[in-house]
Amino acid sequence: MSENTTANKSKNFIYEIIDEDLKTNKWGGKVHTRFPPEPNGYLHIGHAKSICLNYGIARDYNGKFNLRFDDTNPEKEETEYVESIIEDVKWLGADFRNEVLFASDYFDQMYLWAVELIKKGKAYVCDLTADEIRATRGTLTEPGKESPYRNRSVEENLSLFERMKNGDFPDGAKTLRAKIDMASPNFNMRDPIMYRIVHAEHHRTGNKWCIYPTYDWAHGNEDSIEGITHSICTLEFENHRPLYDWFLDQLGVHHPQQIEFARLNLNYTVMSKRKLLQLVQEKYVDGWDDPRMPTISGFRRRGYTPEAIRNFAEIIGVAKRDALTDISLLEYAIRDDLNKYAQRAMAVLKPLKVVITNYLEGQVEELEAVNNPENPEAGKRLVPFSRELFIEQSDFVENPPKGFHRLVPGGEVRLRYAYIIKCEEVIKNANGEVVELHCSYDPETKSGTGTSNKKVKGTIHWVSAKHAIDAEVRLYDRLFTVENPAFEENWLQHINPNSLEVIRNAKLEPFLKNAKKGERFQFERNGYFCVDTKDSTEHKFVFNRTVTLKDSWKK
RNA sequence: UGCCCCGUGGUGUAAUUGGCAACACGUCUGACUCUGGAUCAGAAAAGUUCAGGUUCGACCCCUGACGGGGCAGCCA
Numbered sequence: 001m002s003e004n005t006t007a008n009k010s011k012n013f014i015y016e017i018i019d020e021d022l023k024t025n026k027w028g029g030k031v032h033t034r035f036p037p038e039p040n041g042y043l044h045i046g047h048a049k050s051i052c053l054n055y056g057i058a059r060d061y062n063g064k065f066n067l068r069f070d071d072t073n074p075e076k077e078e079t080e081y082v083e084s085i086i087e088d089v090k091w092l093g094a095d096f097r098n099e100v101l102f103a104s105d106y107f108d109q110m111y112l113w114a115v116e117l118i119k120k121g122k123a124y125v126c127d128l129t130a131d132e133i134r135a136t137r138g139t140l141t142e143p144g145k146e147s148p149y150r151n152r153s154v155e156e157n158l159s160l161f162e163r164m165k166n167g168d169f170p171d172g173a174k175t176l177r178a179k180i181d182m183a184s185p186n187f188n189m190r191d192p193i194m195y196r197i198v199h200a201e202h203h204r205t206g207n208k209w210c211i212y213p214t215y216d217w218a219h220g221n222e223d224s225i226e227g228i229t230h231s232i233c234t235l236e237f238e239n240h241r242p243l244y245d246w247f248l249d250q251l252g253v254h255h256p257q258q259i260e261f262a263r264l265n266l267n268y269t270v271m272s273k274r275k276l277l278q279l280v281q282e283k284y285v286d287g288w289d290d291p292r293m294p295t296i297s298g299f300r301r302r303g304y305t306p307e308a309i310r311n312f313a314e315i316i317g318v319a320k321r322d323a324l325t326d327i328s329l330l331e332y333a334i335r336d337d338l339n340k341y342a343q344r345a346m347a348v349l350k351p352l353k354v355v356i357t358n359y360l361e362g363q364v365e366e367l368e369a370v371n372n373p374e375n376p377e378a379g380k381r382l383v384p385f386s387r388e389l390f391i392e393q394s395d396f397v398e399n400p401p402k403g404f405h406r407l408v409p410g411g412e413v414r415l416r417y418a419y420i421i422k423c424e425e426v427i428k429n430a431n432g433e434v435v436e437l438h439c440s441y442d443p444e445t446k447s448g449t450g451t452s453n454k455k456v457k458g459t460i461h462w463v464s465a466k467h468a469i470d471a472e473v474r475l476y477d478r479l480f481t482v483e484n485p486a487f488e489e490n491w492l493q494h495i496n497p498n499s500l501e502v503i504r505n506a507k508l509e510p511f512l513k514n515a516k517k518g519e520r521f522q523f524e525r526n527g528y529f530c531v532d533t534k535d536s537t538e539h540k541f542v543f544n545r546t547v548t549l550k551d552s553w554k555k
Numbered sequence: 556u557g558c559c560c561c562g563u564g565g566u567g568u569a570a571u572u573g574g575c576a577a578c579a580c581g582u583c584u585g586a587c588u589c590u591g592g593a594u595c596a597g598a599a600a601a602g603u604u605c606a607g608g609u610u611c612g613a614c615c616c617c618u619g620a621c622g623g624g625g626c627a628g629c630c631a
Contacts, residue, residue: 012568036631037631038630038631040630040631070631072630072631073630073631075630076630076631129629130628130629133628133629134627134628137627138627139556139557139627140556140557140558140626140627141556141557142556142557144627171629172629174629175629184558185557185558185559186557186558186559186626187558187626187627188626190627193628193629195629196629197629198629212629214628214629214630214631215630215631216631219631233631235560235561235624235625236624236625236626236631237625237631238559238560238625238626239558239559239560239625239626240626241559242559260560262561262624267566273631315567315568315579315580316567316568317567317568317569318568319561319567319568320560320561321560321561321562321623321624322560322561322623322624322625323566323567323568324566324567325566325567326565326566326567326580326581328566328580328581329566329567329579329580329581331580332579332580332581333580335592335593339592339593344590346590370589373588373590373592373593374593374594403591405591406591414589415589416589416590417589418589420589447589448589456589457591458589458591459588459589459590459591460590461590522590522592524590524592525590525591525592526590527592549590549591549592549593550591550592550593551591551592552591552592553591554591
């Protein structure tokens with residue numbers, strides 16, 4: 001099974017490790033991965049990469065995939081985040097059998113295991129303050145100093161640790177530390193902290209605990225309890241692996257293999273939860289799901305599909321070297337997906353009125369338009385045509401640059417699915433701005449009739465003035481003006497002031513009045529758009545631009 | 556300065572485990588087109604950070620440099 005499904009795609013180094021493990025029967029043929037988010041923020045596209053990797057492995061090898069909240073720090077974690085994360089993981093299509101797991105459910109077991117380490121003389125209660133611990137940890141080149149509390153008796157440690165648990169001491173008064181090696185060149189091995197005292201309410205365990213396990217102590221425990229085989233995490237945990245291994249070895253329990261890969265970095269955005277939180281809290285954006293945010297909920301609201309994000313994850317691959325991925329890969333993925341099934345529509349974003357002077361006043365024709373040239377089964381629809389229309393302001397230019405083949409004074413252009421028109425007169429206002437065009441149409445050129453051999457270079461979209469519906473359209477651009485804002489001293493100063501352009505009077509083809517929230521369309525020649533799930537109402541349509549169409553017209 | 560990891564076209568990844576570098580995005584031509592989209596055909600673009608070594612042969616193995624990243628939270 002596994003061999004078959006993974007046979008012809010090129011394998012990343014993690015798949016190779018798993019193949020080898022299967023060959024040597026290291027895990028009895030089992031493959032079990034997990035995605036362990038801390039519920040302290042919303043998931044972003046980097047997490048999506050991890051979810052796709054972990055879930056993809058379980059899927060490809062017919063193994064299991066767990067969703068587990070690593071909720072070991074009550075001071076930063078909230079239920080709101082838990083809920084958003086579950087929604088995002090489901091939306092992405094990762095199957096966790098609807099079993100939501102929590103590290104906090106293992107607190108009792110972890111406590112017992114900590115007691116076990118104390119009994120083995122592998123852990124001790126330390127009275128040093130945070131500052132003292134930092135001061136005695138040593139430096140990059142010098143070893144640390146052993147804590148004066150390092151050699152307390154097992155009995156004393158046991159009793160002290162129990163009192164820590166019972167709440168006898170204030171925050172920070174004591175810690176439980178692993179007794180390893182203060183001279184280790186790896187900082188993580190210099191008697192790392194396993195438990196700290198925190199009198200805070202936990203989002204799930206309430207006030208049951210006032211000691212909480214640290215990541216290093218907790219994480220391997222969690223993986224072990226769940227029977228994880230391959231514990232995949234990002235590069236910054238590489239130095240923690242010896243500690244991960246040490247804890248599990250002391251305990252002698254199921255010992256998963258930790259494997260590290262490079263996290264995703266996308267250009268023109270930021271990916272750290274801290275920075276994203278700041279953007280939200282300081283109102284640079286509209287919330288975690290602002291369509292400009294690189295969060296999963298932001299992409300969802302923007303109109304991205306789970307398929308596109310999964311394909312993107314596939315395209316970028318998995319490796320150990322850190323990289324800065326070009327956003328164009330993501331944009332390719334969503335265009336490629338939407339192109340296949342997005343219903344086409346004509347929508348004029350910035351309207352310019354056109355009067356067809358030789359077209360009968362009051363006459364209306366219903367013209368046939370193709371719903372999706374990529375999929376004939378999508379059928380056709382009728383679009384009303386009349387004497388007064390709107391076209392895109394940018395589709396008319398008085399003094400066109402070389403190569404421009406849309407409408408110009410005295411020039412002709414095809415109105416998509418309708419007629420060829422000729423620009424006879426340009427009407428301007430007092431400021432000299434073009435406000436209206438008077439054109440004539442050629443009745444012989446009606447679409448599909450083949451009664452004319454006339455050829456024109458350009459075809460533009462349009463909408464009948466009296467039939468059009470109004471909408472607000474939000475055009476999004478990259479959130480930052482620099483490729484890697486995280487590298488900038490004042491990263492907030494590089495926010496793109498034009499990352500959102502709101503168009504309040506866009507004119508849409510009438511059938512769009514039935515568009516439902518979240519529904520996606522291609523506005524021909526403009527890009528892919530979706531109905532905003534939050535702000536769109538029956539009376540006021542709001543569309544978000546997901547991504548533009550590729551535009552090969554230069555200059 | 557100590558330890559760990561990484562270095563392949565502009566970008567992201569590959570290279571049958573040692574046989575003179577492939578795919579995708581992007582870019583540029585051209586064809587077609589009632590979306591300057593899609594599609595199709597083609598092109599440019601790295602000689603694999605560098606220097607030694609092993610070998611008939613090195614992107615791959617070894618050594619050393621150089622470059623990048625990570626680590627001194629009672630965050631994860």
